[in-house]
Amino acid sequence: YGIYELDLPSGKFVRLTRVAEACDIDPAYLGDGSIVFASTRAAKYCGCNRHIMCNLYKMDPDGANIVQIGNSIEFEHMPHVLRDGRILYTRWEYVDRNFSGAQGLWNPDGTAHALYWGQETKQPCLNAVQMPESTTVAAILGSCHNIAWGALAVIDRKIDVEGEKSVVKIFPPEARKLIDKPGDVFADSMNALKIKYEDPEPVSEKLVLVSRTLSEGTRKMGLFLVDVDSGAEKLVVESDEELGIFDAKVVSKRPLPQSSAER
Numbered sequence: 001y002g003i004y005e006l007d008l009p010s011g012k013f014v015r016l017t018r019v020a021e022a023c024d025i026d027p028a029y030l031g032d033g034s035i036v037f038a039s040t041r042a043a044k045y046c047g048c049n050r051h052i053m054c055n056l057y058k059m060d061p062d063g064a065n066i067v068q069i070g071n072s073i074e075f076e077h078m079p080h081v082l083r084d085g086r087i088l089y090t091r092w093e094y095v096d097r098n099f100s101g102a103q104g105l106w107n108p109d110g111t112a113h114a115l116y117w118g119q120e121t122k123q124p125c126l127n128a129v130q131m132p133e134s135t136t137v138a139a140i141l142g143s144c145h146n147i148a149w150g151a152l153a154v155i156d157r158k159i160d161v162e163g164e165k166s167v168v169k170i171f172p173p174e175a176r177k178l179i180d181k182p183g184d185v186f187a188d189s190m191n192a193l194k195i196k197y198e199d200p201e202p203v204s205e206k207l208v209l210v211s212r213t214l215s216e217g218t219r220k221m222g223l224f225l226v227d228v229d230s231g232a233e234k235l236v237v238e239s240d241e242e243l244g245i246f247d248a249k250v251v252s253k254r255p256l257p258q259s260s261a262e263r
Contacts, residue, residue, distance in 0.1 A: 003027045003037055003063070008251065016063035025054070026077050030108050031085045031257035033061045036069070038077040038089075046074060047094065056089060058108065069110030078127045085258035088116055088137070090126050117157045117166070122187050123150070123179055131202045132254075136168065138200035138208050141179060143188040150190035151175035152197040152210050154228055169228045171197060199247045209236070211246050220244045 001023040004013045017024040019041060027037040038054035046053055054077045056070030070076045074093035082088055087106045106113040117137075118125040126148050128139035135158065142150030154169040164179040178189040190196075194216040201209040206229055211221040214235075221244035223236045239245045 001025050003035070016059070017066070023052075023054075024057075026079060028079050028081050028087075029257075030058070030081055030087075031259035034108075035059050035061065036079045036081070036087055036108065038079065041066075042068065042071075044073070056087070056106070056110070069106070069108070071110075080127075080129050081257045082130050083255070083257055088128055088130065090124075090128070092124070115161060117155055117161050119162065121162050121179065122181065123190055124187060125153075125155075126150075127199060128155070129200055129202055131205050133205050138202050138210075140197060140200065141167075141170070141175065141190060143190045145188050146191055147198075149196040149198040149211075149213075151178075151193060152200055152208065152212075152226065154208075171226060171231070171233070173231070201248050201250055203250055209248050209250070211244065211248070214238065214244070221246065223248055 002015055003017045003024045004015050006013055022039055022041045024037055024039045027035050030036055036056060036058050039057045040052045040054055041057065042055050044053040045051065053075045055068055055072060056076045056079060057066055058069050059066045072091055072093050076089055076091050079087045079089040085108065087108060089106065123141045124144055126140040126142050128137040130137050136154055136156045139153050139155055140148065140150050141153050142148055152171040153167045156166055156168050160166040164176060167176065167179060170176050172193060172195050175190065175193055178192065181189045196213050198211040198221065203209055206227060208226045208228060210224055210226055212224045214220050214222050222238040223245045225234045225236050237245065
C-alpha cells in the first residue's frame with residue numbers, strides 16, 4: 001500500500017509515498033499541514049506470530065522528508081489527530097502490560113507519549129476518534145485474535161483511564177458485561193457478539209457513523225448512523241461489494257488542530 005491524496009473538486013489522485021517492500025497506511029493531517037501515517041518501513045515483526053508490524057511516521061504535505069516518530073517494539077497504527085494537535089493512536093506491545101490493545105497519546109514529534117485509555121482493560125481498544133465538541137472518544141472494543149471489529153463504545157477518560165465505568169455508551173448493549181469479563185486470558189470476549197462494529201466516525205456529539213454487520217451470521221458490513229442517546233441505528237447505505245463499506249470519513253469544514261508552535 002502507498003498513500004495518495006485525493007483532490008475532491010477534480011477527483012484527481014496524487015501518490016505521496018512509494019516503497020516497493022513496505023506498506024504505508026492510515027494517513028491523517030496534522031495542524032501544520034504535514035501528515036502522520038503508519039508504515040512497515042522499520043521491518044519489525046510480532047514476536048508470537050511473525051506478522052509484520054507498523055510504526056508511526058511523519059512527512060511533509062508533498063510526501064518529502066519522511067521521519068519515523070514511533071519506535072514501539074510491536075505495533076502502532078490508526079493515528080487520529082486531536083483538536084489540541086496531539087496524536088491519539090492504537091498501540092500494541094507486550095512490555096509491562098496486558099498483551100491485548102491499548103491507546104497511546106503522542107506529540108507530533110514522537111515525544112511525551114503517554115497512556116490515553118485501556119492499559120489493563122482486557123478488551124483491545126481500537127481506532128479511537130475524538131467527538132467533535134468534547135474530550136470523549138468513539139472507539140471499538142474488539143478482540144485480540146480477530147479482525148478490527150467488536151463493540152462501538154463512547155469513552156470518557158475523565159471518569160477513568162481503565163475499565164467499564166468509563167465507557168459511557170456501548171453498542172450492542174450486551175457488550176458491556178464483556179468489557180471487564182474475568183478469566184478471558186486471550187482478551188477475546190467480544191468475539192461472542194452477534195452484531196459487530198468497525199471504523200467509527202463521529203458526526204456530532206450525538207451521532208456516529210460506523211460500519212456494522214448487516215445481520216447476525218454475516219461478515220458483510222453496511223454504513224450505519226448511530227444515535228448514542230436513543231440507541232437508534234439507521235442503515236445509511238449498503239454496498240454491492242462482497243464485504244461492504246468501511247472507514248467512512250466526514251468531508252466538512254472544521255477548525256485546524258493546533259500545531260506544535262501554538263501549544
